[in-house]
Amino acid sequence: MTTLTSDARRALTRAGFSRRSFLKGSGAVIVTFASASVMDDMSVFAQGFNGTGSPQLDSWIAIAADGSVTAYTGKCEFGQGLHTAQMQLVAEELCVPFSRVRLIQCDTSMTPDQGTTSGQQSHPTNFNRTNLALAAATARETLIRLAATQLNAPMQNLVARDGAVSVRATPSRRVSYGALIGGKKFNVQLNPKAARIHPRDWTVLGTPVQRVDMRAMATGEFEFVHNVRVPGMLHGRVVRPSSPGATVMSVDEGSVRGMPGLVKVVVKNNFIGVVAGKPWQAAQIAEKLRVTWTPGPRLSPQRDAYEQIRKEPSTDTLLVDSGDVDKMLASAATVLRATYHHPYQMHGSIGTSCAVADVQADEATVWSATQSVFPTRNTTAAILGLKPEQVRVIYTRGAGCYGINGADTVSYDAAVLSQAVGKPVRVQLSRKDEMAWENYGNLFAIDQRAGIDASGTIVAWDYEAWSAARGGRPGYNTPGNVVTGTLLGLNPAPFNPRTPAPAPTQPLNNNLNTAPSYIAGRVESSHNGAGVVRSERVLSHRVRSPFFTGPLRAPERLQNTFAHECFMDEVAAHVKADPVEYRLRHLNHPRLKGAIQAAAKAANWQARPSPRPATDTTGTASGRGMACVCYEGDNGFVAMIADVDVNQSTGQVHVTRLVVAQDCGPISNPDGMRNQIEGGALQGMSRALGEMVTWDEEKITSIDWRTYRSLPLGFAIPRIQTVLINQPDEEACGSGETAITVVAAALGNAIFDATGVRIREVPFTPERVKAAMNSRS
Amino acid sequence: MATLNLKVNGRSRAVDVDPATPLLFVLSDDLELRGPKFGCGLGQCGSCTVISNGQAIRSCITPVSAVMSAEITTLEGLGTPEKPHRIQQAFIDEQAAQCGFCLSGVMLTAKAFLDKNPRATDEQIQQALSGVLCRCFGNVRMLKAISRYAKGASA
Numbered sequence: 001m002t003t004l005t006s007d008a009r010r011a012l013t014r015a016g017f018s019r020r021s022f023l024k025g026s027g028a029v030i031v032t033f034a035s036a037s038v039m040d041d042m043s044v045f046a047q048g049f050n051g052t053g054s055p056q057l058d059s060w061i062a063i064a065a066d067g068s069v070t071a072y073t074g075k076c077e078f079g080q081g082l083h084t085a086q087m088q089l090v091a092e093e094l095c096v097p098f099s100r101v102r103l104i105q106c107d108t109s110m111t112p113d114q115g116t117t118s119g120q121q122s123h124p125t126n127f128n129r130t131n132l133a134l135a136a137a138t139a140r141e142t143l144i145r146l147a148a149t150q151l152n153a154p155m156q157n158l159v160a161r162d163g164a165v166s167v168r169a170t171p172s173r174r175v176s177y178g179a180l181i182g183g184k185k186f187n188v189q190l191n192p193k194a195a196r197i198h199p200r201d202w203t204v205l206g207t208p209v210q211r212v213d214m215r216a217m218a219t220g221e222f223e224f225v226h227n228v229r230v231p232g233m234l235h236g237r238v239v240r241p242s243s244p245g246a247t248v249m250s251v252d253e254g255s256v257r258g259m260p261g262l263v264k265v266v267v268k269n270n271f272i273g274v275v276a277g278k279p280w281q282a283a284q285i286a287e288k289l290r291v292t293w294t295p296g297p298r299l300s301p302q303r304d305a306y307e308q309i310r311k312e313p314s315t316d317t318l319l320v321d322s323g324d325v326d327k328m329l330a331s332a333a334t335v336l337r338a339t340y341h342h343p344y345q346m347h348g349s350i351g352t353s354c355a356v357a358d359v360q361a362d363e364a365t366v367w368s369a370t371q372s373v374f375p376t377r378n379t380t381a382a383i384l385g386l387k388p389e390q391v392r393v394i395y396t397r398g399a400g401c402y403g404i405n406g407a408d409t410v411s412y413d414a415a416v417l418s419q420a421v422g423k424p425v426r427v428q429l430s431r432k433d434e435m436a437w438e439n440y441g442n443l444f445a446i447d448q449r450a451g452i453d454a455s456g457t458i459v460a461w462d463y464e465a466w467s468a469a470r471g472g473r474p475g476y477n478t479p480g481n482v483v484t485g486t487l488l489g490l491n492p493a494p495f496n497p498r499t500p501a502p503a504p505t506q507p508l509n510n511n512l513n514t515a516p517s518y519i520a521g522r523v524e525s526s527h528n529g530a531g532v533v534r535s536e537r538v539l540s541h542r543v544r545s546p547f548f549t550g551p552l553r554a555p556e557r558l559q560n561t562f563a564h565e566c567f568m569d570e571v572a573a574h575v576k577a578d579p580v581e582y583r584l585r586h587l588n589h590p591r592l593k594g595a596i597q598a599a600a601k602a603a604n605w606q607a608r609p610s611p612r613p614a615t616d617t618t619g620t621a622s623g624r625g626m627a628c629v630c631y632e633g634d635n636g637f638v639a640m641i642a643d644v645d646v647n648q649s650t651g652q653v654h655v656t657r658l659v660v661a662q663d664c665g666p667i668s669n670p671d672g673m674r675n676q677i678e679g680g681a682l683q684g685m686s687r688a689l690g691e692m693v694t695w696d697e698e699k700i701t702s703i704d705w706r707t708y709r710s711l712p713l714g715f716a717i718p719r720i721q722t723v724l725i726n727q728p729d730e731e732a733c734g735s736g737e738t739a740i741t742v743v744a745a746a747l748g749n750a751i752f753d754a755t756g757v758r759i760r761e762v763p764f765t766p767e768r769v770k771a772a773m774n775s776r777s
Numbered sequence: 778m779a780t781l782n783l784k785v786n787g788r789s790r791a792v793d794v795d796p797a798t799p800l801l802f803v804l805s806d807d808l809e810l811r812g813p814k815f816g817c818g819l820g821q822c823g824s825c826t827v828i829s830n831g832q833a834i835r836s837c838i839t840p841v842s843a844v845m846s847a848e849i850t851t852l853e854g855l856g857t858p859e860k861p862h863r864i865q866q867a868f869i870d871e872q873a874a875q876c877g878f879c880l881s882g883v884m885l886t887a888k889a890f891l892d893k894n895p896r897a898t899d900e901q902i903q904q905a906l907s908g909v910l911c912r913c914f915g916n917v918r919m920l921k922a923i924s925r926y927a928k929g930a931s932a
Contacts, residue, residue, distance in 0.1 A: 078876060079874070079875035079876030079877065079913055080875065081875075210869070210872060211872060211874070213877070214868075214869050214872060214874060214877075215858040215861065215869055216858055217874050217877035217880055218852075218861060218865040218866075218868045218869050218874070218877075218880060218884070219852065219853065219855070219856055219857055219858050219861055219865055220810070220811050220812030220851060220852035220853040220881055221811065221853070221857075221858055222811065222877060223811065224811070224814075224878065226805075226814065226815065227805070227809075227811045229809060235806075260778070260795065278794075278798075278802070278806060278807075279802055279806055280794075280795070280798045280799065280802040280806075281795075283818075348912055349878075349912060350816050350822060350824055350876075350878050350879050350910055350911065350912040350913075351814055351815065351816055351824060351878045352815065352816070352817070397876070398876075398878075399814075399816075399876055399878035399879075399912070400875055400876030400878065400912055400913045402912070428815060430818060431816075431817040431818055431819060431821075671872055675872065675875065675915070675918070678914070678915075678916075678917045678918070679875055679913045679914045679915055680914075681914075682914035682916055682917070683912070683913070683914040685914075686914065704817060704819055704821060705817060705819070705821040705822055705910065706821065710910055710912065711914075712906065712907050712908060712909060712910050713883065713903070713906035713907070713909045713910065713911055713916055713919065713920070714903045714904055714905075714906045714907025714908070714909070715903075715907075715916075716903070717916045717917060717920070720917055
């Protein structure tokens with residue numbers, strides 16, 4: 001029997017279930033679960049299994065007889081404030097009080113399939129003219145149309161307000177939403193022409209509504225996936241291989257026989273897990289279980305990593321090639337070149353990943369912190385030998401993930417173990433299992449070359465990068481993209497080397513910020529770049545990583561932007577130009593220029609070239625640095641100015657101030673946006689100053705918080721000044737990954753400004769900074 | 778296994794566990810408390826922090842047998858959503874969270890420190906939190922919230 005947690009049941013009841021009669025035959029796909037005992041009063045439905053939401057209004061919005069509104073979304077809250085912002089959106093667009101809105105997020109039995117919540121796509125996807133925003137606008141329009149009949153008045157004379165429609169001139173002629181539609185389906189399609197309320201008229205959106213989950217979080221009431229408890233639940237632990245690529249030679253079950261609580265040792269291909277009555281028992285059994293592994297291939301030494309990736313077979317992509325770069329570089333007055341290195345970094349969630357699965361013969365329920373409930377449903381079904389519609393994945397929040405942490409892989413772990421014992425199983429990874437096997441952010445080596453004319457203007461830009469990758473998000477059909485899938489014998493996405501890259505034919509899509517902001521981005525007749533440099537080449541080589549990799553907050557955008565923005569700074573310094581003025585001179589994107597100007601103004605930027613005039617090479621050196629980006633080309637615009645103090649005897653970098661100006665279109669919740677900027681800025685600092693995955697010839701060696709260095713709450717934080725640029729007439733774009741993208745570059749540029757030393761490799765550890773300063777001539 | 782008696786959030790609780798079990802597992806599994814969290818199991822991150830006889834301790838590396846006579850307080854023991862403790866209210870007022878997973882350890886570490894050092898400076902508070910991690914990096918707001926609480930406490 002499938003079971004719901006008490007919280008889930010309460011949430012559904014609060015949300016106005018039962019809705020079975022109401023929903024049946026609505027045009028949505030009715031998913032019938034075998035276990036009627038669970039779903040007796042909570043009929044479920046889902047729509048479209050392709051990540052694109054649903055064209056049916058009833059998939060998104062339901063209004064009960066009492067006028068309360070339940071909205072359904074496929075974009076989930078994981079700490080970024082999206083749950084609250086989506087409630088604001090529905091309240092605003094439907095003209096109902098915020099308190100009357102309930103939001104159900106990411107449950108494959110109830111919500112639209114919106115694929116994955118990632119890549120700061122939720123704001124553009126659900127807050128513009130599609131999906132949830134369009135649904136709410138369509139619902140309001142439909143209610144006004146229904147009211148026109150009831151009130152016998154033309155639609156244009158009616159106004160929606162406070163959950164009712166009234167005649168503008170005689171407000172006493174009024175009918176409530178509950179009376180118009182309560183408990184009935186709309187039975188209409190989303191109308192692409194439904195008018196949205198203009199941001200200038202917003203009263204709920206655009207205001208700093210407090211997080212609806214804050215009170216429960218602050219008092220320990222909040223149910224994380226770690227807290228899900230279902231009747232009869234057992235506890236599992238996994239036993240991961242000794243090293244990447246290692247395979248099981250033998251498992252000695254006798255080594256744990258008789259240990260308290262042992263239910264079962266489960267071995268499937270190279271997947272090993274244990275199930276016990278209590279979590280501590282499971283942990284001890286996993287520790288004791290004697291497994292002999294055949295080691296995987298020897299790892300090439302970490303110190304050679306950046307050289308090694310240049311030698312591997314690669315998949316090559318040419319994003320832009322004007323065809324004249326070599327000629328322009330040959331004829332340029334000056335050619336500058338530099339190479340930048342960015343290590344693998346990890347998500348390092350504060351809580352190790354956890355999931356609960358209840359797998360029965362012909363149905364399964366998984367409580368998962370996955371960012372991708374529908375894809376996870378399909379891949380879990382494939383692993384279990386079930387059909388997708390037999391699996392229900394219920395999003396239940398985990399610790400902040402910042403991309404694909406272990407949430408997907410642990411969902412598979414729990415499902416496999418539950419299937420093996422026929423009972424619900426909860427699995428929480430150990431710290432080492434989390435850190436040694438997650439999908440790291442990619443390692444990058446990037447060569448930059450710029451041709452500069454006699455007047456100091458950039459006339460050619462040549463980018464060539466090597467990055468290492470394996471696996472990634474499993475999507476709908478590649479569970480082998482994360483460790484558990486591979487251990488079960490499923491392959492990661494295939495790697496198909498391709499050299500040389502074919503000539504670009506599609507307009508530049510700069511969604512990975514592979515191209516610098518300063519190039520024209522010309523492909524055939526299109527110009528999708530943000531800048532003016534017309535001789536341009538952007539070539540990437542993707543090689544196979546020995547480790548799993550995947551999206552880590554600002555994936556690849558951060559690494560590329562580090563190289564672009566540091567290099568731009570190097571060129572500006574070489575021609576003795578002010579870094580802000582020099583950037584503006586090479587840009588033609590008004591929103592990026594606006595962000596740069598706003599940051600410079602807030603920081604009281606004084607124009608001068610870097611580095612600052614030579615001072616003492618002992619003691620503390622202070623400097624400032626700037627970096628900016630059009631995130632993903634067109635999904636958010638940010639400029640940052642960092643002030644640093646560098647201790648020249650220790651190499652310690654102390655960031656004293658970060659000024660961040662950010663434009664993500666109309667601001668839905670200014671406090672939420674500010675929270676994302678602050679967190680992104682400091683997380684970016686931690687990544688830039690100390691974070692790096694390490695390994696030896698056999699295995700990953702960064703496996704806890706001693707060996708993977710994250711800045712703690714105790715570090716001296718900089719003053720953070722945020723400048724929120726509201727753009728009521730622009731499209732909504734993303735805000736969660738924008739600020740972090742520019743931090744490493746801004747800090748690197750500030751260190752250069754302070755000391756004259758250019759650090760081209762992240763992280764800027766004291767040892768590295770000191771070594772670079774020691775080599776100053 | 779043995780039956781042990783614990784005093785948690787002012788209530789006596791009997792649990793049937795291996796005395797070597799870390800306190801965290803007893804609190805979150807046997808007693809189903811949601812405040813203390815498993816972050817690392819190594820005493821490195823602070824997510825599991827609870828207050829034992831006025832001291833912030835790492836429950837993930839403390840055997841339950843070591844705290845049998847202690848007064849243990851978890852985040853739930855401070856206040857409720859309807860009636861939050863002042864430090865909880867300060868975090869709500871400052872909207873000092875993102876994912877919220879570290880909050881319990883952050884608040885209890887800060888509270889235990891400030892109970893003993895009510896006139897602590899911001900630098901001293903920061904020092905007291907030097908072994909606590911927040912991977913969302915809500916530092917700005919969290920420190921503001923703690924400072925707000927500290928000022929109220931010493932006023």
